[in-house]
Amino acid sequence: MMSILHHNGMKTRLQIQLEPEDYRALKSWASDYGISMSAAVRMLIRERLRHNDARNEAAKRFASAAGVLEERDDRRDVSREHDRYVYGGAE
Amino acid sequence: MSSCYVDTSAFYAYLVRNDRFHGPVSELMSSAVSEGRSLFSSSFVLGETLGLLQFRHGVEAAERFMTDIYPLVMWRWVDAKMFDDVWKIVKDSGRRSLTVVDASAVTCIRERAGSVCVAVDTDLKGFGFDVLP
Numbered sequence: 081m082m083s084i085l086h087h088n089g090m091k092t093r094l095q096i097q098l099e100p101e102d103y104r105a106l107k108s109w110a111s112d113y114g115i116s117m118s119a120a121v122r123m124l125i126r127e128r129l130r131h132n133d134a135r136n137e138a139a140k141r142f143a144s145a146a147g148v149l150e151e152r153d154d155r156r157d158v159s160r161e162h163d164r165y166v167y168g169g170a171e
Numbered sequence: 172m173s174s175c176y177v178d179t180s181a182f183y184a185y186l187v188r189n190d191r192f193h194g195p196v197s198e199l200m201s202s203a204v205s206e207g208r209s210l211f212s213s214s215f216v217l218g219e220t221l222g223l224l225q226f227r228h229g230v231e232a233a234e235r236f237m238t239d240i241y242p243l244v245m246w247r248w249v250d251a252k253m254f255d256d257v258w259k260i261v262k263d264s265g266r267r268s269l270t271v272v273d274a275s276a277v278t279c280i281r282e283r284a285g286s287v288c289v290a291v292d293t294d295l296k297g298f299g300f301d302v303l304p
Contacts, residue, residue: 112252114250141239141240141242141243142239144239145185145235145239146188146197146200148239149232149235156189157190157191158183158187158190158223159180159192160191160192160292160293162179162183162219165223165226165227166222166226
């Protein structure tokens with residue numbers, strides 16, 4: 081259940097009722113991120129509903145980057161063995 | 172629709188066309204994006220991936236990552252509280268090969284129940300979540 085209380089020009093105030101389990105999950109999630117519950121709701125809404133031009137553009141750029149690089153030596157296992165390349169042992 | 176945590180190994184395999192795991196990782200990540208799934212990762216992975224790209228392919232490759240990959244990914248910035256959890260995972264594992272970067276994956280995925288992990292790094296198996304491909 082939800083109700084719109086008022087709109088002050090920039091933001092619309094929305095009151096919603098949550099199941100206790102959802103409330104606890106949201107509170108915990110917001111706490112983990114160090115943000116308020118309102119900010120957490122806004123973040124989740126943006127993440128879930130971001131089917132706008134910006135998201136589509138980002139998705140296009142992401143797709144264009146697949147396979148854009150090429151190893152110039154014969155190593156083909158750098159992804160799986162990346163720890164050895166970053167932290168040592170792959171000289 | 173589950174979110175996908177992406178590890179350094181998967182970002183690298185996605186970008187490098189002749190990496191042994193490019194095919195399956197590229198297919199999986201392309202499908203996830205086209206289905207509208209959220210990709211997320213940790214700031215530790217961001218640092219590690221940029222370092223690996225710089226080291227293997229130069230700064231231009233790292234710049235390409237920032238331009239083309241970074242904007243679509245939800246980044247979980249590791250703070251002091253999260254780092255405590257991350258370090259506990261490393262310490263409890265007692266495994267030399269499990270880094271704080273790997274452990275940040277475990278923490279991130281636990282925060283988002285039901286998420287899957289995209290990685291070809293075997294260090295992330297055995298924590299109770301699905302590791303694909």
